[in-house]
Amino acid sequence: MRIVLLIILILVGLAFFVIFINKDSVFPSLNTLKPKSETPSKNITVIAEQLDTPWSIAFLPDNSMLITERNGTVALIRKKEKSEITKLGNVKEYGEGGLMGMALDPNFSSNNFIYFYYTYSGNGNNTLNRVVRLTYKNGSLSEEKIIVDEIPGGIYHNGGRIKFGPDGLLYITTGDATQSSLAQDRDSFAGKILRVERDGKVAIYSYGHRNPQGIAWDESGQLWETEHGPSGIWPNCCQDEINKIEEGKNYGWPESVGQSVRSGTVGPVLQSDRNVWAPAGLAYHNGSLYFGGLKGEAFYKYNISTQQLTEYFKNEYGRLRDVVLGPDNFLYITTSNLDGRGVSKSGDDKIIKINPDML
Numbered sequence: 593m594r595i596v597l598l599i600i601l602i603l604v605g606l607a608f609f610v611i612f613i614n615k616d617s618v619f620p621s622l623n624t625l626k627p628k629s630e631t632p633s634k635n636i637t638v639i640a641e642q643l644d645t646p647w648s649i650a651f652l653p654d655n656s657m658l659i660t661e662r663n664g665t666v667a668l669i670r671k672k673e674k675s676e677i678t679k680l681g682n683v684k685e686y687g688e689g690g691l692m693g694m695a696l697d698p699n700f701s702s703n704n705f706i707y708f709y710y711t712y713s714g715n716g717n718n719t720l721n722r723v724v725r726l727t728y729k730n731g732s733l734s735e736e737k738i739i740v741d742e743i744p745g746g747i748y749h750n751g752g753r754i755k756f757g758p759d760g761l762l763y764i765t766t767g768d769a770t771q772s773s774l775a776q777d778r779d780s781f782a783g784k785i786l787r788v789e790r791d792g793k794v795a796i797y798s799y800g801h802r803n804p805q806g807i808a809w810d811e812s813g814q815l816w817e818t819e820h821g822p823s824g825i826w827p828n829c830c831q832d833e834i835n836k837i838e839e840g841k842n843y844g845w846p847e848s849v850g851q852s853v854r855s856g857t858v859g860p861v862l863q864s865d866r867n868v869w870a871p872a873g874l875a876y877h878n879g880s881l882y883f884g885g886l887k888g889e890a891f892y893k894y895n896i897s898t899q900q901l902t903e904y905f906k907n908e909y910g911r912l913r914d915v916v917l918g919p920d921n922f923l924y925i926t927t928s929n930l931d932g933r934g935v936s937k938s939g940d941d942k943i944i945k946i947n948p949d950m951l
Contacts, residue, residue: 627867627892627903635950639924640669641939646926647752648694648873649916649943653701657924659943660708662690662931666733669943678733683710686719689745692752698760704728707762709754711745719745723754723764723788740794744769744782749803749820753873758813762788763797765804765817772846775800783845785817785837800843800857806874806883806915807837810896818871818883821849821864832869833860834881834894862894862901873914875923877948882923884912886933891915891925893951904951909944910934923948
């Protein structure tokens with residue numbers, strides 16, 4: 593009898609062991625899927641090389657390209673040649689901080705305004721971020737004006753993406769500056785998506801974000817966002833997110849992350865589970881979201897209707913940061929292998945042009 597009972601206990605134990613090691617298939621995680629990996633035909637063009645951590649791309653009316661480099665440089669790319677326009681003197685390149693996002697005013701052709709997001713040293717050498725506006729004329733930038741100031745900053749989690757929405761207003765992503773509680777503090781600019789209203793006041797559009805570095809709108813005007821999940825050992829690891837952003841909503845950080853969604857907060861449309869994307873710049877085109885992966889070292893396409901995630905160029909170009917849809921409907925992508933976390937490849941850093949219709 594004891595032998596039979598022992599055999600039954602062993603069999604039950606083996607059954608639980610099998611379920612545990614395969615728990616992702618037995619109990620699939622909410623809103624997560626493993627990306628389909630593809631290697632497309634070589635339909636890419638290197639637009640520029642020998643750049644220093646290019647963070648943001650913007651196209652001028654003549655289709656030439658402006659870029660920001662994290663060390664404070666603003667440069668013009670024309671016919672694959674780089675020419676430095678200026679180096680912003682107040683920029684503090686520190687950890688993940690420095691000169692980051694850039695956006696042309698919707699009325700740039702008449703007012704010549706360009707907006708920048710950068711890290712700087714405040715009183716007592718504390719680290720802060722701000723958004724400024726400069727005027728671009730005759731190949732130079734001048735007349736700096738502060739638009740949003742004293743955004744909490746740090747060595748990590750500075751956010752930094754700025755874009756004008758279809759409503760003509762400026763949207764700004766901010767990180768939690770490694771002080772996770774600030775993401776839930778409605779009196780702090782940290783861990784938020786901000787919007788600059790027409791009267792110049794700054795409004796909190798959404799909150800509860802950890803480190804968002806990508807925003808884009810679809811043709812219906814819906815705002816989408818990519819966000820870095822936590823690092824460390826599972827279950828406190830990974831779970832990078834794609835979020836569908838609605839005004840006034842709480843996206844839960846630090847209490848909610850990935851598949852753990854606290855009541856009263858909004859969960860992600862998709863999260864990476866144990867995989868790591870470290871998603872950065874985001875672009876929308878023809879029903880899909882495209883984003884770069886830093887630690888993931890891949891280029892990702894998420895088809896919104898089919899909910900299919902596909903990765904391209906895995907480990908081929910290294911860390912990928914900004915993704916911009918150009919006026920020619922091609923995607924322009926920056927590598928970020930000189931940011932202190934990557935492995936430098938020949939010609940780094942680069943801007944790569946990809947035909948999305950070939951993916």
